[in-house]
Amino acid sequence: MIKMNRVLRKKGLSLGAILLAVMLTITACGSGGGGGSKSASLPDLDGRYTPDPSTPAWKLDTKKETTDLTWYVNADWWNTDFGKDTVTKKIKEDLNINIKFITGDDTKLNTFFAGGDMPDIITVFDSNSAVAQKASTWALPLNDLAEKYDPYFNQVAAKDTMNWFQQKDGKTYGYPDYSNTQADYDSGDIPAKTAFIIRQDVYEAIGKPSMKTPEEFVSAMEKIKSQFPSLIPFGFNSIGTGTGSLGDVLQDYLGVPLEDKDGKFYNRNLDEDYLTWLKTLNTVYRNGDISDDSFADDGTAFEEKVKSGKYATILLDGVPQQGGNLQTFMTNNPEDKYIAVDGPQSTVGNQPTLNQSGITGWMINYITKKAKDPAKAIQVFTYLLSDEGQALVNFGIEGETYKKNSDGTVEFLPAVKELQLTNSDKFKKDYRMGEFIFFGHDRYKALNKDSSPEAIKQLQEWGNGKLKPHFILENINPDQGTPEARSLSAIDTTWNTTLVSLIRAKTDDDFNKTLDAYKKFLDENNWSKIVEIRSEKMQANRDKLGIK
Numbered sequence: 001m002i003k004m005n006r007v008l009r010k011k012g013l014s015l016g017a018i019l020l021a022v023m024l025t026i027t028a029c030g031s032g033g034g035g036g037s038k039s040a041s042l043p044d045l046d047g048r049y050t051p052d053p054s055t056p057a058w059k060l061d062t063k064k065e066t067t068d069l070t071w072y073v074n075a076d077w078w079n080t081d082f083g084k085d086t087v088t089k090k091i092k093e094d095l096n097i098n099i100k101f102i103t104g105d106d107t108k109l110n111t112f113f114a115g116g117d118m119p120d121i122i123t124v125f126d127s128n129s130a131v132a133q134k135a136s137t138w139a140l141p142l143n144d145l146a147e148k149y150d151p152y153f154n155q156v157a158a159k160d161t162m163n164w165f166q167q168k169d170g171k172t173y174g175y176p177d178y179s180n181t182q183a184d185y186d187s188g189d190i191p192a193k194t195a196f197i198i199r200q201d202v203y204e205a206i207g208k209p210s211m212k213t214p215e216e217f218v219s220a221m222e223k224i225k226s227q228f229p230s231l232i233p234f235g236f237n238s239i240g241t242g243t244g245s246l247g248d249v250l251q252d253y254l255g256v257p258l259e260d261k262d263g264k265f266y267n268r269n270l271d272e273d274y275l276t277w278l279k280t281l282n283t284v285y286r287n288g289d290i291s292d293d294s295f296a297d298d299g300t301a302f303e304e305k306v307k308s309g310k311y312a313t314i315l316l317d318g319v320p321q322q323g324g325n326l327q328t329f330m331t332n333n334p335e336d337k338y339i340a341v342d343g344p345q346s347t348v349g350n351q352p353t354l355n356q357s358g359i360t361g362w363m364i365n366y367i368t369k370k371a372k373d374p375a376k377a378i379q380v381f382t383y384l385l386s387d388e389g390q391a392l393v394n395f396g397i398e399g400e401t402y403k404k405n406s407d408g409t410v411e412f413l414p415a416v417k418e419l420q421l422t423n424s425d426k427f428k429k430d431y432r433m434g435e436f437i438f439f440g441h442d443r444y445k446a447l448n449k450d451s452s453p454e455a456i457k458q459l460q461e462w463g464n465g466k467l468k469p470h471f472i473l474e475n476i477n478p479d480q481g482t483p484e485a486r487s488l489s490a491i492d493t494t495w496n497t498t499l500v501s502l503i504r505a506k507t508d509d510d511f512n513k514t515l516d517a518y519k520k521f522l523d524e525n526n527w528s529k530i531v532e533i534r535s536e537k538m539q540a541n542r543d544k545l546g547i548k
Contacts, residue, residue, distance in 0.1 A: 042140070042148050042374055056386060057150035058095050058379040067095075067376040070119040072102045073363075074109050085432040086396050095383060097376060113138065118370035120377055123438060127165065127364045128475045132174060139366040140374055141171035142381070149375040156385040163544060164359050175381060176361030177440040182545070185356075185469050189446035192463020193320060194249055194354050196343025198313045201336045202228055211313075212345040214280035221289040224312045233289040234281075235311030237318065238302040243499050245317040248355070250277065253315065253343075255350030258473055263542075265476070265534040269495055270519070273348050280344075281503045282511055295500055309333065315343065319459050324424070326455035337455060340462035353468035359545075360474045365438055384439040393436045394444045394451065401431060402448070410448045417450060471545055476537035484533055487526040494521050 045051075049060035080101035083092040092098065102119060109131065112118050118138065124131050142162070146153035160181040165172045180190055196211075206223040210216050224233040237244040251268045254277060260266040268274065284290055297305070305311055307325040316322060330337040367377040383389045391410075395402040401416045412420065420427045428435055434451060445451040452460065478484035498518040505511035541547070 042144060045149065045375060048375070051149060051151055053151040053155070056152045056379070056382050056388075057375065058383050061096075061376070061379065063096065063376070067097045067373050068100065069097055069121060069371075069373075069377065069380070070100050070102060071121040071123070072104070072109070072112065072119040073123045074104065074106065074125060075123075076103045076105060078103045079432075079435065085430060086401060087393055087432040087436050090392055090397060091380075091383070091389075091436075095376070095379060097380070116370075118368045120368060120371040120373075121380070122366045122368055123363050124366075125363055127174065127176065127360050128477065128480075130480050132364060133480070135173035135366060136167055136169055136171070139173040139368055140371065141169075141173055142175060142367070142378070143171050145367060145374055145378040150378045150382050153378060153382045153385070156382055156387075160545060161359060161361075165364075166544075174364040174366045175385070175439070176364040177437055178357040178442065179359050179361035180356055180442070180469070181359055182469060182471075184441075184443060185467060187443060188464070189443040190356055190467060191320070191442065191446075191452070191460035192354050192467055193356060194245070194253060194315075194317050195319055195340040195459045195462055196253065196313065196315050197338040197340050197459060198343075199231075199309060199311075199336060200339050202231070202312045203339065203341065211341070211343050214276060214283075214344075214347070217280060217344055218283055218287070221284050221313075222287060225287075225289050228312055231312040232291045232294065232305070232310055233312050234284055235291075235294055235302075235305065235314040237316065238297055238299045239295055239496070239500065240298065241493075241496065243496055245315045246278075246281070246499060246503070247495075249317040250274065250315060250344075252353050252355050252470075254346045255353045256346075257350075258353070258468075258470060259538065263535075263538070265531045265538060267522075267531075269499075273346050273350065275515070276347050277344055278499070278502050279508075279511060282505050285503050286506070290503070292504075295504070309336070309338075313343070314338070316459075319456050320452065323453040323456045326459075327453040330455040338459070340459040352466040353470075354463055354466045355470045356467055358469065358474050359471055363438060381439070384436075389439070390441065390444040393440065394434060395448055396431055396433050401433065408447065412448070412450050420450065472538045472541045472547065474541065476534045476541070478530060478533045484526055484530050488530050491522060491525055491527065491530070494518060 048063050049057065051057060052060060078101065080103060082088045082099045082101060088099075109122075109124070112122075122139070126132065142153070142157070146157075157175060158179065158181055160183075161175065161179040162172045164179070165174055165176070167173060184190055202224060205227055206220060209220045209223070211220045221233040224231065236246050237249070239246075243249075248268065251271065251274050254273055256268045256271045256274050257266055258268075281290065293301075303322070303325050306314070306316075306322055307328045309329045326338055365381065367374060367381070371377045384393065391398070395410050395412070396416070398404065400413075402410045402412050404410050411417075416427075416431065419430070427433075434445070449457075478488055495518065498514060501514045502511055505514060
């Protein structure tokens, strides 16, 4: 998503304008354009095989000729190779398919809907987008595909995830990766992705101080600046057009409530505990312990500073995504590394409620109404969701790249492990384990201790027991195209600039005036109606998942 936003900014395009154009085009498609009608008849199997609920259809299919599938991924960074590495070569062989990957951005996605020349499979990244909301006009229902071609799909698809993405017609059209259900959270297999980290040499040099209270945190930053003047005492994820790790990420770290006492939407941005810590960061900034560059750095600049160890401490979101950079720092500095410690804590006794990808997940995959062989397409979904497919994409082939241990865990074979440690580029190119993630899930990574770089293992262990599902807050924004959605867009933009201004305020009076201006903006921009809509959607989420 960060890379997508970079592309949009580079091209000078407005995300809102593009999404509106996509929505209008999709609406047109739904009335008889490239997307087809709302009901689509599925072709017969013509004797290829008899579907069996207990056997994956790809094992039954007798189709001789290889099926060519076109798969569009709405991300220009996706690796389009297929059939050259261990993982995709095996997929090609097992399913008797060739996949031609096409990549692009929202503009390219829109051209498919406008022209009607749709690919077989489409993967997007925003399940709340107009594309996803209008899926019934251009995609095939997974329920119907499973019933007609591959009932085994229902054994590998998570029921909660299917229910979560069910549309008003009672059918589900898209399936995501990294969709974490309550059972996944309860299993303990999902690692935290947020941590407050500090360079170990710095931590030891300043006496391993507590940094839990505002006073302790300010004091620790001053010690760092005094003893390590070449370092930036406190860093955070790139702000860009969002809030980096200083918005909802910091709120989660402090355990700011997800709802008010009546179960209604709670404006966490105005929580007094959170505001106390924003005032603390303002003090740290005024002391010179936060660099102005940190507010302007893009993702690449931030990553370079992580890689070189420029930050003494970081409130880091996306620990796995920074694994390579943290590992580079660790490899280049054998005596040093970043470690997770208890950083800022709630001033009112709340415990951290760290978030993960939630039940909504990340990428979401659809089979279009133009799919040339929908039976083969749903077989791909089933295969990649199954234990067999997950073992392949995460560990490769048993006996060739990994072995199973008696306790159920797995480990890479020595030569594979050696390549992973010494030549990550060749490891990715030759094997592609952990890279083919359309239906990825953390519970499979948990079976292999080598799935994560050494540099982030302690960071993830620190997060054990601190995750809490945020299901009730997922997808609760007003529907796109409504007046409330436009108001919310303006409010979010205003909050992002307000947050930066609060931390950079020159005086306490400036801080208070900036905060008052934000509150006034809320009152003038339909905030009460947005709260009402969000509260209704929170209740709908509870009903959907059976949450009391």
